[in-house]
Amino acid sequence: MPALFTNDASNVTADLYSVLKTVFGYSAFRDGQLQVIEAALSQRDSFVLMPTGGGKSLCYQLPALILPQVTVVVSPLMSLMKDQVDALKANGIAAEFINSSQSREDILQVFARLRRNELKLLYVAPERLLQPQFLDRLQDVGVSLLAIDEAHCISQWGHDFRPDYMALALLKQRFPQVPLMALTATADAATRHDILQQLQLQQPYINLSSFDRPNIRYTVQEKFRPVEQLVAYLQQQEGSSGIVYCASRRKVDELTEQLKQRGFNAAAYHAGLDSEQRAAVQDAFKRDDYQLIVATVAFGMGVNKSNIRYVVHFELPRTIEAYYQETGRAGRDGVAAEAMLLFDPADIGRMKRWLDAEPNQQRAEVTWQRFLAMAAFAEAQTCRRQVLLNYFGEASQTRCGNCDICLNPPQQFNATELAQKALSCVYRVGQSFGMHHVIDVLRGGHSQKIIELGHDKLSTWGIGTGLSHDYWLSILRQLIHFGLLQQDITAHSVLKLQPAARPVLRGESSLSLAIPRLHSVKRETEQLSKQAYDRLLFARLKALRKRIAQRDDVAPFVVFSDATLIDMCRLLPTDNISMLSVSGVGQTKLARYGADFLDEISEYLAEDNQPPAGKLAK
Structure with a gap:
């Protein structure tokens, strides 16, 4: 030694x-x-x-x-x-x-x-x-x-x-x-x-070490109108840095353009861009010039940015390992962060068709099993964190209190009558059509297809007019999850009745389903109790950090992390000794940056007529 x-x-x-x-x-x-x-x-x-x-x-x-x-x-x-x-x-x-x-x-x-x-x-x-x-x-x-x-x-x-x-x-x-x-x-x-x-x-x-990242909030939303759902989510992020992952280059380009048109400061990143373009986008993101990156998984291990506050998966990842690593890019500084997944159960059928064409069937089987574990996470009605930790062999029976299931548990209702309507409609259209056509019949649609097929004459036509298309979509998906219906992926995903549907149709058994969640869950304004700090001062310190980073030609988080700025907002240091008590401030950074941040804090306190506690964001 x-x-x-x-x-x-x-x-x-x-x-x-x-x-x-x-x-x-x-x-x-x-x-x-x-x-x-x-x-x-x-x-x-x-x-x-x-x-x-x-x-x-x-x-x-x-x-x-x-x-x-x-x-x-x-x-x-x-x-x-x-x-x-x-x-x-x-x-x-x-x-x-x-x-x-x-x-x-x-x-x-x-x-x-x-x-x-x-x-x-x-x-x-x-x-x-x-x-x-x-x-x-x-x-x-x-x-x-x-x-x-x-x-x-x-x-x-x-x-x-x-x-x-x-x-x-x-x-x-x-x-x-x-x-x-x-x-x-x-x-x-x-x-x-x-x-x-x-x-x-x-x-x-x-x-x-534990796989747990308690500062990350895991949320899954069922896809109905994904772009609108994403926009609603991003509007709640208050200009924080984030990543949206997509499965294909085409989707990355399309979504980036749609978000730019909605006013978001976004850029695309995928392997189809040349190396100079990718480097420029990544560098601008690290320097907080872009707040949002829409990317394929090509935007991967090189992301060493500590102040990413959210990661969104626009499509279902292929493995829990990939999901865990990609969501882990949020909140590296230990400050509260979010991971949101938009889930369409049809992704499962698409993956199955893709793997059926894989020549190496042994590899395809391993990939399929790992994908099913990811799908089970998305479909889970139990604590998300428990599912993740148990997958990695870290057994946990304790609910985390910081995922969508824990914060807003699914509510159940007696769905027997709705299920009977949906199952009857699948039967009346000859078990030969997909979900959207079945829903159009239930809701009394007048499309040319319905009229030409004579489906407007069926007894189930219009019996579900009181409910929206998205509501019925959630009901049908749940009937698939419960094994009452099956999507035949070999025949354009038509719906077919399964044996378990018979007792429900006959009224011999009842069925409880989750009330569909058709809107984004309102983002909690109070995240973790330890996140109470002066948000106005934090914004000023972030602006100062950005100016210093530009002067020194480094990424802002290299100057100080968000966690360090938050600690400054709590402790309100006024001299070198108290600044050294801030987490993340050592002797070199004190000498290099301390005076600038002490001046900003002192100036802020001098302008403020309220006691500091009065401006804490709860």
Whole structure:
């Protein structure tokens, strides 16, 4: 262990806390961080599973400051490297990256600093790291720690497998004495086992943190008029930063244009755009020039923006792992955030048809089972967080109190009569039509199709005129969920009666269904109790942060996170000593930014005729 430490364990821990506060501005470690750091300092391999926003980066960044030689961090995306290096430099830490975005001269300068042992952290992509000449350079200068971020990319069982990562197994052969730290936010049991095997970790310290992100509110809305539903949701977000995920490039482009026409400051991001366009959009989003990005999953692991307040899935993701990781991009700073999913049960049939064409049936079966787990989450009538945690093997029987099911439990009603009307109509049209035609008949439609088929003469024509199209759509979907109806995906999704429908039609059994939710649930103005703070001051501090970020050519969250600004709004520091008590303010950031923020707070308080508590937003 470095000479900075004594053999006294209590002194070692005290020194680590001192570095944590002085450099990073935090007074306490998050769960698991201290143990992982101690394992790295004792030259032990480790496997670290922490949720997005759970503090994985600190597990290798802090020991890097103490260890004598450079810590090499394997990172999959260039933008992610730059963000992390910018944030480290803002804290006064000697860090650099090497990737294809740099000129030859820039890379040579980084190598020169590396030879002079001036760097504490060096970020590289796997394909760069594994070049023989690069490995030779590292062996010449010496490495204290190897950290592999997004380690699930090495596993064929992971949801984001990357062949380049598989070659990282060579690291243990080239650097047998260097501790290796593998980190990920998303890995089930099979993926975790594969990571340990592929990287040849030797008796590693294993940290399995909770998958729970209590600051994220999970909400699912059934799709009726999705664009209008999305617009209503976005209008409640008060200009906060957010991402809307779509399944296709075409949908991204269409939706972005529709949102722009509605006045939203939005931009599109997908793999069909050239690299310069993608880089420009991502950079503008990080700098808060765009408040909203509409994207495919191509907008992925490179999103290292801590102040994203919401993530919307416009279509059903393929796996819970992907959903968990994508929603985890909201609220990385620990401040209250939201994850909203728009769900159309017809997505299940579309996925089934797509997989039927997959030549590798074994892969198709695995994909189908994972997709069904995602669909079950969307259809669940129990606490969303319980479903997520149980999926990842973290058994929980406690309701979270921060999802749509907990906050607004589904109300049931006796739907026997409505079910009989719907089932009878399916029977009368010969079990040969889809949901929308059945609904048109129920509601007494006069379309040319209905008249030509003579369906306006059926006994079920017009027996459901008192209810809207969307209401009947929800009822039919629930009848499918309960097994009374089936959509035949091999025949244009026509509705067919199932044996379970017979006793309901005959009046031999009753049926309870959930009252359809046809409108967006009003967003709770009071999120978490700990989120009470002066919103007017927060807006002024955000504006100041934006000006400083533009001056220093960095993303605003690199200056201070939303969580740090909120802490300023609560504590109202008026001098350097009280500013250092704000979470996220260390000595370097105090020297660099403290005076500006202290002046803004003092000026605000001088203008204010009310006591600070009077303006707390509850």
